Structures are given as structure tokens and as C-alpha cells.
Amino acid sequence: MDKRDALYAAAIVGGGAAGMLAAIALSDAGVKDILLLERNDRLGKKLSATGNGQGNVTNADMSVSHYFSSDTEKVNEVLSAFGKDELLAYLTSLGGCFAADGEGRVYPTSRQAASVTDILRYALAERGVCVKTGEFVLSAKKSGKEFRLKTDKGEYGARCLLIAAGGKASPHFGTDGNGYALAENFGHSVTRLSPALVQLKTERDGIKGLKGVRIDCNARLLRGERELYACRGDVIFTDGGVSGNAVFKISSRAEKGDFLSVDLLPDCGKEALASLISAKAERWATYSSEELLRCIVHTAAARAVMRSLGIGAEMKCTSLVGRADAIASRIKDYRLRIEGSNGFENAQVTKGGIPLSEVDGYLMSKKVNGLFFAGEILDADGECGGYNLQWAFSCGVRCAKRIAELLYADR
Numbered sequence: 436m437d438k439r440d441a442l443y444a445a446a447i448v449g450g451g452a453a454g455m456l457a458a459i460a461l462s463d464a465g466v467k468d469i470l471l472l473e474r475n476d477r478l479g480k481k482l483s484a485t486g487n488g489q490g491n492v493t494n495a496d497m498s499v500s501h502y503f504s505s506d507t508e509k510v511n512e513v514l515s516a517f518g519k520d521e522l523l524a525y526l527t528s529l530g531g532c533f534a535a536d537g538e539g540r541v542y543p544t545s546r547q548a549a550s551v552t553d554i555l556r557y558a559l560a561e562r563g564v565c566v567k568t569g570e571f572v573l574s575a576k577k578s579g580k581e582f583r584l585k586t587d588k589g590e591y592g593a594r595c596l597l598i599a600a601g602g603k604a605s606p607h608f609g610t611d612g613n614g615y616a617l618a619e620n621f622g623h624s625v626t627r628l629s630p631a632l633v634q635l636k637t638e639r640d641g642i643k644g645l646k647g648v649r650i651d652c653n654a655r656l657l658r659g660e661r662e663l664y665a666c667r668g669d670v671i672f673t674d675g676g677v678s679g680n681a682v683f684k685i686s687s688r689a690e691k692g693d694f695l696s697v698d699l700l701p702d703c704g705k706e707a708l709a710s711l712i713s714a715k716a717e718r719w720a721t722y723s724s725e726e727l728l729r730c731i732v733h734t735a736a737a738r739a740v741m742r743s744l745g746i747g748a749e750m751k752c753t754s755l756v757g758r759a760d761a762i763a764s765r766i767k768d769y770r771l772r773i774e775g776s777n778g779f780e781n782a783q784v785t786k787g788g789i790p791l792s793e794v795d796g797y798l799m800s801k802k803v804n805g806l807f808f809a810g811e812i813l814d815a816d817g818e819c820g821g822y823n824l825q826w827a828f829s830c831g832v833r834c835a836k837r838i839a840e841l842l843y844a845d846r
């Protein structure tokens with residue numbers, strides 16, 4: 436159905452994870468005349484790129500402790516109403532097939548994120564949802580009982596409006612943060628926004644010579660000497676800093692000036708390591724310091740450790756016997772000062788957004804009746820591992836339920 440200038444029951448801004456599933460759930464709740472507007476020339480461009488193209492849609496461990504928000508109680512309410520099991524059952528009913536990996540991350544068995552987008556696209560078409568791609572929503576307002584939307588191609592009216600325009604992360608997917616301005620026009624506020632699940636920039640000295648090295652380590656985030664977070668995972672050294680799943684986890688909590696402490700040898704205790712180094716230094720006394728950590732840690736990491744302790748490559752092992760403790764300590768706690776992040780351009784999600792205190796438990800605006808928000812635009816973000824897509828999907832279905840009720844009550 437195409438009703439330019441006509442009145443739709445519900446209009447949705449944004450054909451991403453939240454917007455698409457909301458439209459499908461609305462239709463399944465019996466709502467007709469649904470309009471889905473997407474600025475890109477195709478739906479779900481970001482969804483199709485998720486999980487390195489494999490689409491990590493949710494996680495076996497859906498505890499709310501994996502989320503950041505000023506109102507985790509409301510996050511929990513939304514996730515409890517439509518969680519992992521409900522999501523997988525729904526997506527399966529639409530033709531999907533999913534399985535968890537050893538770490539609980541759930542992917543389509545095709546391991547193709549685009550196949551998740553496809554089943555949603557087909558479901559929308561099957562249900563006759565009016566999908567308009569390549570159409571950018573410029574403004575939205577409420578006039579009487581009706582929402583009026585202006586796009587770069589025309590104008591539409593709707594009785595309910597869902598803004599699911601995403602955040603500011605990875606703007607090349609169409610998410611440049613313009614959705615916040617739409618919300619602000621309705622009197623909503625937006626919390627401080629920052630990039631999350633992103634590479635971190637660090638001081639240069641500490642990463643010299645390490646580019647491309649991947650280390651399975653224990654990573655800790657320190658503010659002064661206070662440990663804010665710790666996890667086991669990969670740290671990958673890059674041109675200007677660090678990446679990898681441990682860094683992504685830490686990035687959601689890190690601030691400029693914090694320290695990343697990397698335990699380069701997580702499965703070996705410090706005392707045992709010091710004894711090993713001391714024994715090696717004595718046994719191969721005439722060898723250069725370069726050889727001392729050979730086969731213990733990655734050669735590039737060994738050089739970085741030695742350099743940070745002021746130990747030159749030309750020094751002989753014999754002179755390092757007494758420094759075994761210090762070397763072991765540095766291997767167990769190699770610190771890098773965090774200078775910032777690689778920004779929204781490279782981030783997977785946005786931290787912050789429309790405060791959940793400004794919406795009710797069904798994500799309807801407390802300021803404007805009939806206006807809803809879903810997904811990343813809200814002040815809630817999750818860790819790496821399927822938590823952000825689950826949030827977007829859960830929000831979409833949560834809104835749809837209430838929109839359908841409102842529309843029925845209004846008949």
C-alpha cells in the first residue's frame with residue numbers, strides 16, 4: 436500500500452533491527468497501514484554487517500548486568516518481556532535457524548548476518564507493510580491527534596510514531612545521530628553521547644613495535660589504582676592503540692586518562708614466572724636480554740616489556756638475574772595510558788541517548804502520547820556478544836504491543 440499524504444496507523448522512522456521487527460510485530464498484532472521509512476536504499480544495512488558479517492543476534496546469558504544505562508531496571512523490564520528465547524522463537528517462526536557458539540553468542544547457522552535481514556525483509560513484504568527505502572525523514576511533529584512526517588520525498592500522517600533511527604555509531608550505515616534531533620523537537624533530552632565497543636587510542640611509546648600482535652590476556656581497566664573492570668580476552672595492538680574483544684568490553688567503561696593493564700601471561704602466576712626468568716637468566720648468562728623472554732611471551736611484547744624497564748637489547752642476561760621480579764611484574768601488569776577512542780566513525784554502538792526516565796515501560800514518550808522510541812537511540816547499550824541487537828529487537832516488539840493496544844482503544 437502507498438498512501439503519500441494519507442494517514443497511516445503507525446509510522447516507523449528507521450529500517451534497522453528495531454524498526455523492522457517492530458513493523459512485523461505490529462502487523463502480527465493485527466495493525467494494518469504500517470509505514471516503514473528508511474533513508475538507505477536497502478533495509479538493515481547495519482544489521483547485515485553485524486558480528487563481522489555473521490550476525491550475533493543475542494546471547495545465552497541475557498543478564499541485565501551486560502547493559503549500561505541510567506535505568507537498568509527498565510532495561511530489564513523490556514528484556515524480560517521479550518528476551519532471548521522469545522526472540523529466537525520469533526525469528527525462527529519467520530524462517531531463521533540459530534545456534535550458540537561455545538561462548539554463548541547466538542548466530543544464524545548460515546553465519547550470515549544478511550540472512551537475518553533477509554528473513555525480516557520477506558516477513559515485511561509478506562505482511563504488506565509499506566516500506567519506503569531511500570527516503571530520509573527530515574522532521575516530525577504532532578498536530579492534533581496526528582503525527583506529521585516530512586521526508587525528502589513527501590509528507591505522511593500517522594496516528595502513532597516510532598522513532599528507531601539508531602544512534603551515532605558507524606554513521607556510514609545511515610546512523611549519524613539525526614534521530615536525536617527528531618526526539619528533541621518533541622521536547623526530549625539526550626544524555627551525553629560517547630562511542631562504545633570501539634578501539635582505544637593509547638600512548639604511543641607503549642605500543643611501539645607491537646602493531647598486529649594479538650595476545651590472549653587478562654585485561655584490566657584502572658582509574659588511578661582503582662580497578663574498574665577486568666576480563667579475559669584478546670588484545671590486538673594497532674597503529675595507534677588497541678583493539679580486540681577485551682578492549683571492546685573495556686571501551687564501554689574507559690575514559691581518557693585511565694590505564695589499560697594487560698597481563699601478557701595470564702595462566703602463569705607472578706612468582707612462578709619470576710623463578711623461571713631468574714633460572715633462564717642464570718642458565719644463559721651470556722645471552723642478550725632479547726633471548727631471556729624468548730618462548731615465554733611474544734617476541735614483540737618481550738621487547739616492549741624490556742624497553743619499558745629501560746633494559747637495552749645489548750644487555751646480557753647475567754645482569755638481569757636480580758631483576759627477574761620486576762620483569763615478571765611488568766609482564767603481569769603491562770600498562771598503557773588510554774588517550775581516547777577511535778570515535779563514532781569506528782564504534783559499534785552509542786553510549787547514552789534518550790533517557791529511559793522519559794519513556795514508560797512500553798517505551799512510549801511521557802511527553803507526547805503515541806510517540807515511541809526503540810533501540811540504540813535510547814540510553815542503553817550492551818556489551819559485545821549480541822546484547823545490542825537483542826535490545827533493539829526487544830524494544831521493537833515491546834513498542835509494537837503498546838502501539839497496537841493504543842490503536843485498538845482509539846477505534
Ligand SMILES: Cc1cc2nc3c(=O)[nH]c(=O)nc-3n(C[C@H](O)[C@H](O)[C@H](O)COP(=O)(O)OP(=O)(O)OC[C@H]3O[C@@H](n4cnc5c(N)ncnc54)[C@H](O)[C@@H]3O)c2cc1C
Pocket residue numbers: 448449450451452453454472473474475478479480481482484485486487490491492493570571572573599600601602604605608609610611613614782783784809810811812820821822823824825827
Ligand atoms: C560493525 C558493527 C557490528 C556490530 N555487531 C553487532 C553484533 O554482532 N551483535 C550485536 O548485538 N550488535 C552489534 N552491533 C550493534 C548493533 O548493530 C546496533 O546496536 C543495532 O543495529 C541498533 O539497532 P537500531 O534498530 O536501534 O538501529 P540501526 O540498526 O542502526 O537502524 C537505524 C536505521 O535508521 C535509519 N535512519 C536514521 N535516521 C533516519 C531518518 N531520518 N530517516 C530514515 N531513516 C533513518 C538508518 O539508516 C538505519 O538503517 C554492531 C554494530 C556495528 C556498527
